[in-house]
Amino acid sequence: MASKAPGKPAVAKPDKPNAAAPVRSGEVPLLSGGNPQIAKGYGDAPVQAYIAAMPGWKSDVGRRLDALIERAVPDVYKAVKWNSPLYGIEGEGWFLGIHVFTKYVKVAFFRGSSLNPVPPGQSKQKEVRYLDIREGDALDEEQFVGWIRQASRLPGERM
Template structure:
């Protein structure tokens, strides 16, 4: 009896993994493992920082992106693969001090783009995670 190897998720434009909508660790872990090349390490590091700084964090995949939130307080962070960077979305980023550098057409949203040749300022990102998790988040779905 021969078994089929698990099918690898399809990579959408920019190398973003196509992962079915789902709640919990499983879908987020599947997304991170499907991230191509150096982006996988960025995804792992971001996930580790969120888990370390946000006890009881809630995880889900929506719109082919992992989301992180606080139960009964909404979602505060997501990320997404693009061709040359990983875009971290701070859903309440305009309330963070200092604000993440990337602006958005949505008044409250701010972005941080992480490129291959740049490191992650883990102290700053962890501080943003702590701040964002303490603020009211978004219930997008």
């Protein structure tokens, strides 16, 4: 992951939050694998636009993940960058990202190798670990919330 630019906060707060209108999945272009093409933006609105545009069953997964993240970290800071929702602590960096693929939703824990237990999906990046959620998978919500809480306490990724 890229380092932050000198003199800029790790998770920048814009002067004005984005005022994105609700989006239906048919109104947003889908990139390779069905990933919604949502403009870069900070705050809840662009993340909710991304979730609304996730195709089929993946939108339900996105809503559930977002709700669990908000429950675990009430002061979570959100953004959409690189066509992926990111979750972080303002001024501390990002701890989690979500991305849509053809057959699954990928949750990236940017410091996942430090979580206990370590999420199952390995990465080419030493610290990143993934959780892939496929249609019909039962999400262990207690474990997921535990990972979120742990991840939110670690130094965030500066992007």
